[in-house]
Amino acid sequence: MIEADLHDVYGVDVEAPGLLRERSWRWLRLRIAGLLSCDSRTHRHFNPPET
Template sequence: MLIEADLHQVYGIDVESGILQRRTWRWLQLRIIGLLSTECRLQRHFNPPEEPRTNTRRR
């Protein structure tokens, strides 16, 4: 679901349109790899933002 939403948001690719049946696996693979370097759901899933550190020193 992350990939489908991101393909639509980033590239304008509607998976339900049948476009994937007319494209090669390489075509799709390059776009999915491209999503990993774009600010999107898939990229955040594999590279989540760091949690802010809190000062937890004991006294």
Template sequence: MLEADLHQVYGIDLSAPDLLRERSWRWLKVRILGLLSTKSRTHRHFYPPQEAG
């Protein structure tokens, strides 16, 4: 879910060699937290749509 959202929203391909070694944990954390404020699978997971009724 996170991998797909990071690719769809930010264009980040986690399978790229050494990507995560070249970036800080803060860099990744900021992007993951950003997924919570955009329409994404991650957002829907933590904030499921309210059922009508």
């Protein structure tokens, strides 16, 4: 879910060779946190609509 959202929202392909080695944990953490504040699978998973 997070991997798909990173691609859809930020255009980040985590399978790209060396990408995650070149980035810091802070870089990844900020993008994942950003997924929680936009319309994404991750956001909907942790904030389901009230029924």
